[in-house]
Amino acid sequence: MTYDFLQLNRELPAPLYQQLYHSIRRAVESGHLKAGQRLPSIRALANDLQISCTTVESAYQQLCVEGYLRAQPQRGYFVLEAQRPEPIRLTVPPGSPRRVAGPPVRYNFGSDCVDSANIDLKLWKRQIRDVLNRQEIIASYGEHQGEYALRHALSAYSYGMRGVLASPDQIVIGAGTQPLLSILCGLLGDKDTAVAMEEPGFRQAEQVFSDCGFKVIKLPGDDDGPKMEALLSSGVKLAFISPSNRIRTGMSLPISRRMELLRWASECGGILIEDDHNGELRYRARPIPALQGMGGGQSVVYIGSFSKLLLPSVRIGYMALTPELLERYRRSAKNYNQTASKIEQLALANYIRSGQMERHLRHLRKLYSSKCSRLSRALKQAFGTTVSILLQETPLSMILTVQSDMKVEMLCDLALRRGVRVGTTQNGKKILLGFAGIPSDQIEEAVQCLYAAWKDVLKKEKNKK
């Protein structure tokens, strides 16, 4: 154990032995020095702190007198069980226990987990191990913009999967969407820049915009996406769009609205930020290519990420800048440290280059397509018309409108008592069933349990025979 926490200052008026006494006392009271622990010998500590033995001895004696330490002849000084009337407060009380015990979860429809069967864990572990064995790599700093090997792999991957037109030089890597947006805000704006996004908005993006002093303007939406009149009349030059995954409906933007958005950008010199989170994860409909490529790589900044495709614990995202923004980025590139783990970046580069990523994606598409049908069928069979279902394709979840007078919160609670964990939509008004995490063969049982939990509070079906 080092004793660097002992604070002595010759410039203070208090004598050194008193300072030492207070330092040790605080360490005992805060639990940093634990009962039974032996302190360094007087000589050793004096030597270490470069003070006299008398100073250390005086402090130790005082602490013994006050019951913080006990001297054992021939053995040294030991910390006593702290039993102070008024223990020192750390600046924040420890707080409530972190996990409240509840009924055990048997079926998890939370949107924050993935089915371990979906995970290409063995291959991923091998990639990580391969990188770890290359000492020269982990013993050096990474590139500010992200590892070239990964940018190169993403240039080909994003073109192949999503029709994104970006050379490796145009791609910036980061630990997810937020750090990338932070950099982007720096490139885009002066203060008071306004950015438009469709209602209800995307919380994490809004947070970054507002932290960067941007004004966020919410656009009303219609069936096809954000209303164009609202965008035009807002007068903004910057719009944040999630074309593959609208928060409001979980639906994809049709090509017509995409073309309108591109026309808007080219006519007013505006910039579209295309958030394509898990955009390659379509399994019901054929994926619609990214706006960025449709616009020929101009006026669209594309942002992609991997959490649901790979492993939720891997935080890697990337953005493709427009030529103009790239030029600005280059001027200050060295001012931005890379946020993504170098080891994970290189593992991902190999994973993509070797074709494993594409194979895995094909597997996921099949898996999610089957899970989705299975869940939807099971829900219809169990609930009939008392529940209506809206599929959110890329978020891998279904929004349920339950015919009941019960509050949504209570419905969650009833479900949990039967061991089924379900979530709610962002506004808390509807039930959200994520199906990424639940194993395929448990879907029917889980829905049965859910029905058992809710059957007494459902409104009567009108048409049930």
Next chain:
Amino acid sequence: MTYDFLQLNRELPAPLYQQLYHSIRRAVESGHLKAGQRLPSIRALANDLQISCTTVESAYQQLCVEGYLRAQPQRGYFVLEAQRPEPIRLTVPPGSPRRVAGPPVRYNFGSDCVDSANIDLKLWKRQIRDVLNRQEIIASYGEHQGEYALRHALSAYSYGMRGVLASPDQIVIGAGTQPLLSILCGLLGDKDTAVAMEEPGFRQAEQVFSDCGFKVIKLPGDDDGPKMEALLSSGVKLAFISPSNRIRTGMSLPISRRMELLRWASECGGILIEDDHNGELRYRARPIPALQGMGGGQSVVYIGSFSKLLLPSVRIGYMALTPELLERYRRSAKNYNQTASKIEQLALANYIRSGQMERHLRHLRKLYSSKCSRLSRALKQAFGTTVSILLQETPLSMILTVQSDMKVEMLCDLALRRGVRVGTTQNGKKILLGFAGIPSDQIEEAVQCLYAAWKDVLKKEKNKK
């Protein structure tokens, strides 16, 4: 290979076969489809794209006519060597080759590398492997604030090493200092908040402040740190301080100035942001405890990070918030996704908890202390008074003032021609020798080479016998 990059849109006026033709042509020209590659059969592609066989056939025929594809009877359609007069431009030209070949570097005094002998690679790899084997961990999302296990370990570690007073609840993890500062700016400020820092400033921090719309005010410094009169008269309520590692001198702030800063904060209700990058890495002087702890955990936000202590490729930093800022953070904690790799966070938690980190740090202190003496001795022996040396303790480097009429840039160049890589200070005015990367037993040879490179351009020594 998936063919998702083929863009078809029934709403466009152009017939589908033409759209398909253009899509494939672009893929060939951009090199995404490579010479010799076989395209899917007409039937397979028609089926995949849900269009008629005739449409696919028409497109293929057109491409054959124009020399993009070749039909081989019974075998299918193959991509031809692209030999277009005007190949399509990706939005950014590939750019100059990334690494310019130069003379081979035999001795590396760059500040961006660490000696592989300094690295506890075997233990770190074991920690990573242990985490990778716990499937439930890597298959789930991490905590927004950072893994509790790591925050818990850091609470004890930062207290023991630096006297920081922070409970695990107060600690926020991030992928280095910048993402943490981004969050902090969001908590601290309205627009037009001003932050003071000592000249010449810290580039990466300034970038974040200015991206967040903060005004950066540079304070002149004296021997002991930023001038207090300048801080007082600036009227700001927020100061960014690097007490363990002043950019200007590489020296540590003496306790007297630290006390003055704390007094300033408590008197005006100001906040100090304490950047303690590698603060535990002292090897010449006894470490001075962090401001945060000296101030009792009030009015100081402490930021620590690990790049030079652990592995440069590991991007993990942490900040300890004040009670008031913590309360604000909690209100929006869910809006900030964690940026640090979960695997690396948990590996670090184990590395710290098992005591390996402390052992490694003790080893590093000895190593750097010896390297530092060895380098300083070798420089004095070789250069005498023609070079003066200023040690920067935590950045593990020495600033050299070379008595020569040569420009610093030229000196670097001369050194490189002898195989010695040296850097310059941030303002480009002095030579910077980082000694983290160079193996101990090469120091003397490296200095000899450096002397050989510069000996003809040194001013005459006055006192040399």
